[in-house]
Amino acid sequence: xxxxxxxxxxxxxxxxxxxxxxxxxxxxxxxxxxxxxxxxxxxxxxxxxxxxxxxxxxxxxxxxxxxxxxxxxxxxxxxxxxxxxxxxxxxxxxxxxxxxxxxxxxxxxxxxxxxxxxxxxxxxxxxxxxxxxxxxxxxxxxxxxxxxxxxxxxxxxxxxxxxxxxxxxxxxxxxxxxxxxxxxxxxxxxxxxxxxxxxxxxxxxxxxxxxxxxxxxxxxxxxxxxxxxxxxxxxxxxxxxxxxxxxxxxxxxxxxxxxxxxxxxxxxxxxxxxxxxxxxxx
Amino acid sequence: xxxxxxxxxxxxxxxxxxxxxxxxxxxxxxxxxxxxxxxxxxxxxxxxxxxxxxxxxxxxxxxxxxxxxxxxxxxxxxxxxxxxxxxxxxxxxxxxxxxxxxxxxxxxxxxxxxxxxxxxxxxxxxxxxxxxxxxxxxxxxxxxxxxxxxxxxxxxxxxxxxxxxxxxxxxxxxxxxxxxxxxxxxxxxxxxxxxxxxxxxxxxxxxxxxxxxxxxxxxxxxxxxxxxxxxxxxxxxxxxxxxxxxxxxxxxxxxxxxxxxxxxxxxxxxxxxxxxxxxxxx
Numbered sequence: 001x002x003x004x005x006x007x008x009x010x011x012x013x014x015x016x017x018x019x020x021x022x023x024x025x026x027x028x029x030x031x032x033x034x035x036x037x038x039x040x041x042x043x044x045x046x047x048x049x050x051x052x053x054x055x056x057x058x059x060x061x062x063x064x065x066x067x068x069x070x071x072x073x074x075x076x077x078x079x080x081x082x083x084x085x086x087x088x089x090x091x092x093x094x095x096x097x098x099x100x101x102x103x104x105x106x107x108x109x110x111x112x113x114x115x116x117x118x119x120x121x122x123x124x125x126x127x128x129x130x131x132x133x134x135x136x137x138x139x140x141x142x143x144x145x146x147x148x149x150x151x152x153x154x155x156x157x158x159x160x161x162x163x164x165x166x167x168x169x170x171x172x173x174x175x176x177x178x179x180x181x182x183x184x185x186x187x188x189x190x191x192x193x194x195x196x197x198x199x200x201x202x203x204x205x206x207x208x209x210x211x212x213x214x215x216x217x218x219x220x221x222x223x224x225x226x227x228x229x230x231x232x233x234x235x236x237x238x239x240x241x242x243x244x245x246x247x248x249x250x251x252x253x254x255x256x257x258x259x260x261x262x263x264x265x266x267x268x269x270x271x272x273x274x275x276x277x278x279x280x281x282x
Numbered sequence: 283x284x285x286x287x288x289x290x291x292x293x294x295x296x297x298x299x300x301x302x303x304x305x306x307x308x309x310x311x312x313x314x315x316x317x318x319x320x321x322x323x324x325x326x327x328x329x330x331x332x333x334x335x336x337x338x339x340x341x342x343x344x345x346x347x348x349x350x351x352x353x354x355x356x357x358x359x360x361x362x363x364x365x366x367x368x369x370x371x372x373x374x375x376x377x378x379x380x381x382x383x384x385x386x387x388x389x390x391x392x393x394x395x396x397x398x399x400x401x402x403x404x405x406x407x408x409x410x411x412x413x414x415x416x417x418x419x420x421x422x423x424x425x426x427x428x429x430x431x432x433x434x435x436x437x438x439x440x441x442x443x444x445x446x447x448x449x450x451x452x453x454x455x456x457x458x459x460x461x462x463x464x465x466x467x468x469x470x471x472x473x474x475x476x477x478x479x480x481x482x483x484x485x486x487x488x489x490x491x492x493x494x495x496x497x498x499x500x501x502x503x504x505x506x507x508x509x510x511x512x513x514x515x516x517x518x519x520x521x522x523x524x525x526x527x528x529x530x531x532x533x534x535x536x537x538x539x540x541x542x543x544x545x546x547x548x549x550x551x552x553x554x555x556x557x558x559x560x561x562x563x564x
Contacts, residue, residue: 011508011537012545065544068350226293255293262347263294 001135007032013074014039017064022132026124027087028117033129034060036070036080041138045077048142048167048280049133050273051125052082053151053158056183057103060084063148066262067269076277079139083129085150087118099183100190106178107154108202110191119191125154126162144276146170148265149229153178156204156219156239163215168279170220170272172265173227176239177205183233205235208250209242219243219250220275222268224258283417289314295356296321299346304414308406309369310399315411316342318352318362323420327359330424330449330562331415332555333407334364335433335440338465339385342366345430348544349551358559361421365411367432369400381465382472388460389436390484392473401473407436408444426558428452430547431511435460438486438501438521445497450561452502452554454547455509458521459487465515487517490532491524501525501532502557504550506540 007019015038024031041047050073052063060082063069073080086092086105093114095101110119134141145166147155152174159169178184179199188199200206223236230236236252243250258264289301297320306313323329332355334345342364345351355362368374368387375396377383392401416423427448429437434456441451460466461481470481482488505518512518518534525532540546 010541010543010545011506011539011549013549017545066347068353068548070545070548071350224293257293259292261292263292263299263352266350266352267293267295 002132004136012036013070015042015070015074017070019060024124024128026120026128029087029089029092031087031124032060032084034064034082035133035137036064036073037137038074038077038079040077041079044138046138046140047077047079048144049079049081049139050144050146050276050280051129052080053107053125053145053147053154054082054085055147055149055151056085057098058085058151059103062262066266068266069269069273072270072273076273076281078273078277078280079137081129081133083125086121092118100186104150104187106150106187106191106202107158108191111198112191112193115191121154122158122161126158126165142167142280144168144280146272146276147174148172149260150175150183152221153184153204157202157207159217159219160204160207160211160215161201163217166217168218168276170222170275172222172268172272173224173229173234173260174204174221175234177203177235179203179206180238181233181235205238205242208239208248209245211246211248213247216249218279219248220272221250221252222272223252223254224260224264225254225256226258227260229260284414286418294318295352297324297352297356299352301342306406306410308402308410310402311369311371311374313369313406314342314366316346316364317415317419318346318355319419320356320359320361322359323361326420328420328422329359329361330426331361331363331421332426332428332558332562333411334362335389335407335427335429335436336364336367337429337431337433338367339380340367340433341385344544348548350548351551351555354552354555358555358563360555360559360562361419363411363415365407368403374400382468386432386469388432388469388473389440390473393480394473394475397473403436404440404443408440408447424449424562426450426562428554428558429456430454431542432457432465434503435466435486439484439489441499441501442486442489442493442497443483445499448499450500450558452504452557454504454550454554455506455511455516455542456486456503457516459485459517461485461488462520463515463517487520487524490521490530491527493528493530495529498531500561501530502554503532503534504554505534505536506542506546507536507538508540509542511542
């Protein structure tokens with residue numbers, strides 16, 4: 001079990017927000033994550049965990065600082081774990097663009113050079129991070145997963161690819177059909193190679209379309225109708241069509257006037273946390 | 283009346299978060315501020331305004347992104363205006379330290395060179411900003427003022443120096459006795475000169491000690507007892523002694539475990555907003 005180095009600790013809503021660093025085997029290097037522990041956990045009572053996956057350019061900090069989630073997580077007795085969005089460091093491959101390389105891991109295991117050496121975010125999030133958190137913090141094995149934009153893609157795809165691992169999934173403004181969107185095409189080409197048949201297993205709409213009932217996981221997706229990325233990058237209509245085809249338990253809500261920012265996330269995070277709370281605390 | 287240039291607009295909790303830029307006469311240059319307009323204002327109904335003053339190194343953005351205040355402000359029907367913490371720009375005097383110059387205006391009108399040319403934050407906040415906001419947005423002339431750290435100092439001092447301008451004042455982790463704290467001594471020496479008799483009119487504890495009942499303004503101050511700056515920079519005991527001496531209506535709350543960060547502000551902002559709401563909406 002890796003040694004955790006505590007980087008910061010702040011009291012928040014009667015619980016604790018903390019940041020830690022440790023050496024990740026999956027990422028082949030140091031990584032940082034943030035955790036919110038509600039008051040119950042502080043008192044030693046095991047609590048369920050929501051894993052939050054952030055979007056392009058983010059770190060473990062954006063959600064914790066901007067979403068206003070601690071208040072409801074404290075009330076519901078849910079821990080929140082926010083990993084970084086990619087491997088980091090001087091030895092880690094990078095690119096001169098915001099949507100590839102560090103800060104843009106896309107929650108998959110890269111197969112292509114130079115990315116494959118460190119970019120293994122799927123294994124990190126679904127295996128190593130869970131094992132570490134459940135061994136080292138007062139939490140249960142009840143898990144939910146959620147995210148924003150690239151992280152919404154990650155939450156949807158990881159829950160579909162790992163049935164049973166999460167009780168519920170939700171996403172704000174997710175990249176619903178990355179195999180057909182500029183952000184996804186760029187990342188998949190670099191990380192997975194030119195062969196498009198290797199992209200569909202990492203595309204939420206393709207996975208959901210083919211899902212069988214043993215893969216079903218209660219899913220809530222929220223989109224802002226003034227999101228500047230809606231039509232070019234997000235393609236929620238593809239996810240809706242996929243769910244209709246397979247009978248997937250998807251609730252897709254569209255909110256007039258809201259955009260892609262954390263002000264949108266903050267406005268509806270209470271609804272998402274209560275949605276997860278129903279599954280996690282049942 | 284200056285022309286406002288809209289820089290951004292985000293839907294948030296049924297209202298709007300917007301940023302604007304305009305030419306300030308007091309600051310002798312361009313300045314930026316953020317405003318949250320609750321749903322009522324969006325529908326044209328005038329609402330009261332809370333002015334929020336941020337701390338060292340902050341801009342108009344920190345509070346709006348990190349405090350989680352929009353939810354309660356939307357519920358209570360209060361607008362929030364957050365100015366920048368100093369004048370800005372290449373032509374504006376600056377210093378190679380975080381606690382003087384740009385980002386560290388200390389909410390006073392500087393009298394000394396080279397600062398006096400632009401650093402007139404007291405006139406800006408208490409006159410120009412109010413006139414502009416009340417002329418250009420659907421708001422009433424009911425005002426409250428609040429802030430964090432250097433901005434807590436600003437809120438306390440400006441309410442004491444301008445009786446009747448604000449219905450209520452509150453502060454998180456304020457610099458309560460800047461004339462006797464390193465941050466305040468450095469700033470007052472630069473902005474006001476070496477003569478310490480000119481500092482006391484900008485020191486909340488000195489002002490509150492000498493306050494008469496016509497200056498009374500309901501005041502709520504919150505401090506975290508794990509605040510790393512508590513004993514060296516903040517000196518809340520001086521404010522408590524001053525209030526006791528003059529009979530000032532000060533409520534000073536101390537919270538074990540909490541620090542100087544926005545996680546502390548976020549935890550107790552609901553209490554502060556409801557405190558202001560009672561005065562503003564009465």
